[in-house]
Amino acid sequence: MRSDLSSSQTQTVFPPELEQMIFEIAAYSWRPMIPTLLLIAWRVKIWLEPLLYRTLIVADDRTDDSRLSLNTIGQNIPTAVEPEHLLSLIRTKPSGFFRDSVRNLFLAHAVRDEELTIVSACSGIENLWLGHTTICAINDLKTHRLKRLHCTFEALFGETGADFTQPLFAVSTWIELTRLPNLTHLAFGDQNYLEMVASFLPHWESLRAVLFLSRASSLDDTDPFNAYGDWVHGVHLGCDFWSRADEFIARRKAGEVDRLDYWVPGINYGETVDVALSDVEV
Template structure:
């Protein structure tokens, strides 16, 4: 029996992406054969010009077992709440979730993504729990190794020390000063944390924060300027270099005695 023709994975991925951009209504069909192509689904606010109802009615009609097995990396940038919840509810295999909720979405991410066995999560800090109690012992965090939090939830600053209770958390990145002020506690109390990244839009800016001066003495702490977050996440999802891997290199250099590397 002759084997079906196979193309190099990079070429297959390029063909899938071209087709999805030019013919968005083909996306549900592509999901059906995603095992031959990418396991990455990315939806951004710019795609709102696409016929959303048609696309997602077709995705909803796709056999759930297909979506459960194929989509492992999901990127959702300010997408309508009903689309977000529908897509996440049918993609049970997602391990890497990058999400910023559309304005007006009042439900915390833990409420509609709590069934996922996430390994990586990138989200806005005050959207993680919404109005719910901060509880990092929920099942969604049990396998989590990488967590990136955009902004701060200043009103509930002390509750962020609970991040240290996430059992497998090895990589934590954040951009808000509220989290910066509890970072030292996290480094002292977490039994698993290996890399702590402070992301700054203006890396050269002078932060008059005592905690920052103290943190730089810890080899696991990395200050890093923002890159293009879309391309950075996509690179990591496809197995390339991202800010996590770059931070690991910085930490390794410091632990080997080469001082704080240039960033």
């Protein structure tokens, strides 16, 4: 009896702060393990559930972007969720949960009301990829603290599309975009409007880089466009077309790259895009 009492008295107990740090390191090291870790104890669930939703991929079979599958991206991926399931979670989770949890959002959806609900709930996002079928427009993001945005011009101009027969409408939309105070990186998959974008650069105080993504001409047309995988890679490891653009800009400003060179090649872990880049001199 005395032996048992002595054993319980000398049992090592981690401080809660250290215990939380250990579990968070484990969660970041292998994200697919997070759902299992949530089952250990209630306190662990409180610590780690926000990390489970730190990055969300929202896609359904109503969009071409639904080819973004778990097998395409790999195993150590963020949370991929169907819109209906996410909307259910938004209704049942405490107010502010997704605002405080989600920082990276890949949205490939085609139902405007549902998109607005998702974007409104995830108002803390800093890194947003809007699929080409997404209806969400820039006016829906005014309250967000976006730093990195990848989208189509259709997403910027909303359901009416980029109607350049109405110059005032086009200009007002771009002015709204330049007023996103934290936006530092902007990427498009279409180079047709490069000159128009360039005309707004002097008014964009926060912007550091504009990227135009394009498929490398040497690729077979049947190969998957792996910018999705690159985006996920960057979310996890910080190495993606954004970081390569920043490195390229730094090298060019240091005189290591010709100042007339605006092309950043992809890298060889499956990346299939080149990046046409225009940096903003401050």
